[in-house]
Amino acid sequence: MVPPLAVDIDGTLTDGDGAVDPRVFAPLQEWEAPVVVATGKAFPYPVALAHFLRIERTVIAENGGISLVGDDLVVHGDRTGAQAVIDEYESRGYDLGWGELDLTNRWRETEVAVSRDRPLEPLEVIAAEQGLEVVDTGYAYHVKDPTMSKGRALRSVARRLDYDVTDFAAVGDSQNDAHMFEEVGVAYAVANADDHAREAADYVTEASYADGFLEAAEEIAAASE
Incomplete structure (x- = not known):
C-alpha cells in the first residue's frame, strides 16, 4: 500500500x-x-x-x-497576535498590499498575510517584538505564532x-x-x-x-x- x-x-x-x-x-x-x-x-x-x-x-x-x-x-492558534503586528505595521505607514477588498485575509483565522511587494524588514522587526515570526512562502509573508x-x-x-x-x-x-x-x-x-x-x-x-x-x-x- x-x-x-x-x-x-x-x-x-x-x-x-x-x-x-x-x-x-x-x-x-x-x-x-x-x-x-x-x-x-x-x-x-x-x-x-x-x-x-x-x-x-x-x-x-x-x-x-x-x-x-x-x-x-x-x-491550533488565533489571529490576535498577528493582527496586533499588522495594526502596528499599518500605523507606521505601510499597508498589506491586497487592495481595499482583502480576500487574502478575509477568512484567515490564525495569521495574517502580507503581499511580498511590501517592505519585509519592518514587518519582521515588529513581529519579533511581539514574539511572532514572518514566514515567506514565496507567495506572501505570513505573520504567525512560531509554535x-x-x-x-x-x-x-x-x-x-x-x-x-x-x-x-x-x-x-x-x-x-x-x-x-x-x-x-x-x-x-x-x-x-x-x-x-x-x-x-x-x-x-x-x-x-x-x-x-x-x-x-x-x-x-x-x-x-
Whole structure:
C-alpha cells in the first residue's frame, strides 16, 4: 500500500502561473491512502479543493493554524497576535498590499498575510517584538505564532487518522513545508522549491511545479510496491 500523503498546493499542485494543474486530479483521487492537503492559504481554499476533487476533507490550512479531518476541526492558534503586528505595521505607514477588498485575509483565522511587494524588514522587526515570526512562502509573508506549523498540525492529523506522522510522505516547495518535511517518513521538494524546503527534503525532483509533484507521486508509489 502507498503511504498517506501530505501535499502543498501553491507551487506544488500548480503550474508556473499559479493555476492548479488538472493532471494532478487523478493521482490525488486514486491515492490508496489518506491525502492531506496542506497549505498556507486560508481554510476555505483547501476545503473547496477537496470538495471539488471529491476527496476526503482532510486539510491543513494557514501554515498549520487549522486542521480538519472529516468533521473534526481543530484550530491550533488565533489571529490576535498577528493582527496586533499588522495594526502596528499599518500605523507606521505601510499597508498589506491586497487592495481595499482583502480576500487574502478575509477568512484567515490564525495569521495574517502580507503581499511580498511590501517592505519585509519592518514587518519582521515588529513581529519579533511581539514574539511572532514572518514566514515567506514565496507567495506572501505570513505573520504567525512560531509554535504553529504544518509539521505540528500534521502530527495532530496523523493521530486522528490512526497513523504515525512518520508513516507519511510529503511533497512541497517552500519554507512552510520544511517543518512538515522534518516530521514525515519521506519528503520530496519539487525543483522550484526554496532553499529551506530543499535542505529539509530527502529528495528533490527534476521537474518543477505540478510536474514535480507527479514525478514525486510516481516515485512514492513505486517505492511502496
